[in-house]
Amino acid sequence: MRHARTSAPRLASLAALASAAVLGAATATSAPASAAPTWAPADEATITPCTMMYTDGAKCTSNFVFTDASSNVYVGYAAHCAGLGEATDTNGCLNESVPLGTKVTFNEGGSLLSEGTQVGTGTLVYSSWRTMRDLGETDENTCAYNDFALVQVDPEFVGDVNPSIPFWGGPVGIDTDGTAAGDRVYTYGNSSLRAGLEPLSPHTGISLGDDAADGGWSHPLYTVGPGIPGDSGSAFLSQDGQAVGTLSTLGLAPLPASNNIGDLAKELAYAQQHSGIAGLELVEGTEPFSPIL
Numbered sequence: 001m002r003h004a005r006t007s008a009p010r011l012a013s014l015a016a017l018a019s020a021a022v023l024g025a026a027t028a029t030s031a032p033a034s035a036a037p038t039w040a041p042a043d044e045a046t047i048t049p050c051t052m053m054y055t056d057g058a059k060c061t062s063n064f065v066f067t068d069a070s071s072n073v074y075v076g077y078a079a080h081c082a083g084l085g086e087a088t089d090t091n092g093c094l095n096e097s098v099p100l101g102t103k104v105t106f107n108e109g110g111s112l113l114s115e116g117t118q119v120g121t122g123t124l125v126y127s128s129w130r131t132m133r134d135l136g137e138t139d140e141n142t143c144a145y146n147d148f149a150l151v152q153v154d155p156e157f158v159g160d161v162n163p164s165i166p167f168w169g170g171p172v173g174i175d176t177d178g179t180a181a182g183d184r185v186y187t188y189g190n191s192s193l194r195a196g197l198e199p200l201s202p203h204t205g206i207s208l209g210d211d212a213a214d215g216g217w218s219h220p221l222y223t224v225g226p227g228i229p230g231d232s233g234s235a236f237l238s239q240d241g242q243a244v245g246t247l248s249t250l251g252l253a254p255l256p257a258s259n260n261i262g263d264l265a266k267e268l269a270y271a272q273q274h275s276g277i278a279g280l281e282l283v284e285g286t287e288p289f290s291p292i293l
Helices: 008-029 128-135 140-145 155-160 264-274
Strands: 052-055 058-061 065-067 073-077 103-108 117-127 149-153 184-188 202-207 218-223 235-237 243-250 259-263
Touching (some): 073 117, 117 155, 140 218, 140 259, 184 218, 218 243, 259 264
Antiparallel strands (some): 052 058, 052 103, 073 149, 103 117, 117 149, 202 218, 235 243, 243 259
């Protein structure tokens, strides 16, 4: 900055003008702060973790709620729910998906023969499967287990969202330690195949211990009442209420009827790096975690 000698009154006048100019520039270039979302009461919300989501006829269960730096609201589910392959296709680096921008509906009260009542809509804005294909991802574990997508809730339905896990409450944060054999886990399966029978939805389970060979990307476990078609993508909490993973596959061998959940910490970190969504983060539940069945 170049300095020049001037009289005191002129210096004061210039200082005032400079201050006003700087303030004006700051006002003109700074983005207005976005108000944080206001969550619906947990017992009145129609869009929550474990709400059924339909994408071009495919049905899955949501897992957790997320926000970004602009206070947009997202609901997560499994990337394979927006896939175009067979139900047995699990490698996201090899399978096609519907395009970003595809509309997704949130439904309640569905059954084997009905999708139930639509309670909201959103837009697919991130898919780990599409992203990995676009990036040319080659890591085998990432390709096999990174099964995570985000649907941005349409603005008119944001007021219907609550981030708490039904029945259990939470999450209270994100688990980054994985699971050990014998650890208790908690989930809420909401597949329409249960015909809306809520007593069948809350589940507890036991971790079978993490396999170091997959780099911490997955956690095999058994639940009392295994996940069924339509539960894909649903949330799993650790024994202290932290978000540990998202339901990805039903195990056939060597552990029949087991479930495999993808590690949320890794899935979210990948999305934070590659989705282009600034400030993407998990929203904690408004209801306390209560591990009582």
